[in-house]
Amino acid sequence: MYNLWFNRVHIKGAIKPKICIVGAGPAGFYAAQHLSKKLEKSEIDILEKLPVPFGLVRFGVAPDHPEVKNVINTFTKTAQHPNVKYYGNISFGKDVFLQDLQRFYHVVLLTYGAEEYRKLNIPGEEFHNVIPARKIVGWYNGVPTDKDLNLNLDGERMIIFGQGNVAIDVARILLSPIDQLKKTDITEYALEKISQSKVKKIYLVGRRGPLQAAYTIKELREMLKLKGCQTIWRNEDFSALTSEILGTLARPKKRITELMISSLQQETKLQPELNFFSPIFFRSPLEILGEQKAEKVILGVNRLVGNDILTQKAQLTDKTEDLECDSIVTSIGYKGVQVDPSVPFDNQQGIVKNTDGKISTGLYTTGWLGTGPVGVILTTMSNAFSVAERIVKDINVDNLLESNKKGYGGVQEIVNKNNIPVVNWQDWEKIDKHEVDKGKIIGKPREKLVTIKDMLEVANS
């Protein structure tokens, strides 16, 4: 029989490694999974700012993608491992600081993600109807700080800047038949508002061409199959894509490009009764114009420069064109925030300075905080496993276990002193059950609690 224990690492000496993971999203849970498997004796504590776990799996994954959330089952198993503990409602950089954690733990692993959104930095971005996609996602997914977002869906035409999967998620959620959304765990207030939405046309504007678009093929195919929605491409955006170029592409890029081209070729005439989704390439927003609100955008026409066709950069020409709209969504990427001034930070890239996950002796990062906001769950998982593996090795190599440490006992002294109510795994299970029960009544898999107060109340019930 295959032995699950044989590849465990033996740690020299009698001191048990105490590891603190900051952030209970996928990166944190996958790291904890690997560490708890590889270290026979250890204390692995996951601290989370919010009372509830799972980070972007709860707050980022679109409500109509419940299958993606199946990873929660694995995370739950990890949380129930005897060496792993979850402590929610403890905010790093506010309640506890890096200095504290390094005093209490042999290893600190920062996995608190990339929660800040990038701005266009153009005139007119401050209009009230220019909204970051990150806030819309937070709003429909029940992020406590986004629940009161004043999203105006009274106009027909929306421009989304950015062509990643977040941009597509927002477009799909806003253009989906409401009956499809009703069966998801989308927040009830978002469902109510979207059911009144007048948004009918969404333009998805990107600086570069079809070959550089960041959305993945599954998300694109879903858009093309969306009920009641027509996808319209602009012929000229594809004029440079000769069959010769297509032939040079590796399979993944080739398949997604062929899908776009075949959709372009299938296009029938515009059906005004349908919703309308239109990707637009080679355009950069220069200025947003309007009286009281954004009404139109001046777009600069780009050309691509560079030798490698896949990594070509956009360069503005002197041509411009106008695109009228009723609202604008910006979706050009996330970045991490420093949170604690003693975390070495690259503000330009929005990531913690690190070399393959290592920041300094005993201090590590993985997930979007360390890599930047790219990739799918597999990317985050592989990165988390590899950084966790490095930690396991470094424990011996860097002599991290020279003295015993307080572990969570140290954190507890601080949170007790400041009267911070901590949410443990059993408390989360109560919240989970409450949400699932509440959802059942209205035919949804879950109705999320959206205030920290409500979460804490249920946790303490």
Next chain:
Amino acid sequence: MAFNILRTGHRIGKILNVKSAIHSTQRVLTVGQPVLNKKEVEVTFVKANGDRLKAKGKVGDSLLDVVINSNLDLDGFGACEGTLTCSTCHLICSQETYDSLPNKPSEEELDMLDLAYELTDTSRLGCQIILTEDMDGLTVKVPATINDARS
């Protein structure tokens, strides 16, 4: 068989003693014969470091089922639990094995494979390979990036 149940989680299959089949992006359960009557076939998973993990699976099981049921040491394998929304159950077949598999990959499977590391022309997702009686002795390769954490 008589009726289908929408599959919501991986564990349900074990409890109900049912066999699973995949249709498009949904997992659907068909209530089949009791498991005891079903033929077992042997599958070998070859890890990147050369380790060979042998496991028995029942006809009608997917290769993902085999990994889960036999508790094989493949970290992170099958993150989305067979719902065609990730590529963590990526397996690489020999050309001969690939050609001999009865079901060909769907567009949706290829879409997910396109996001996998170490993609080859003979790559498949383990959740989409359903065991048949003739697959006894099947050998597949597990790409390094899924489970060995590049150690």
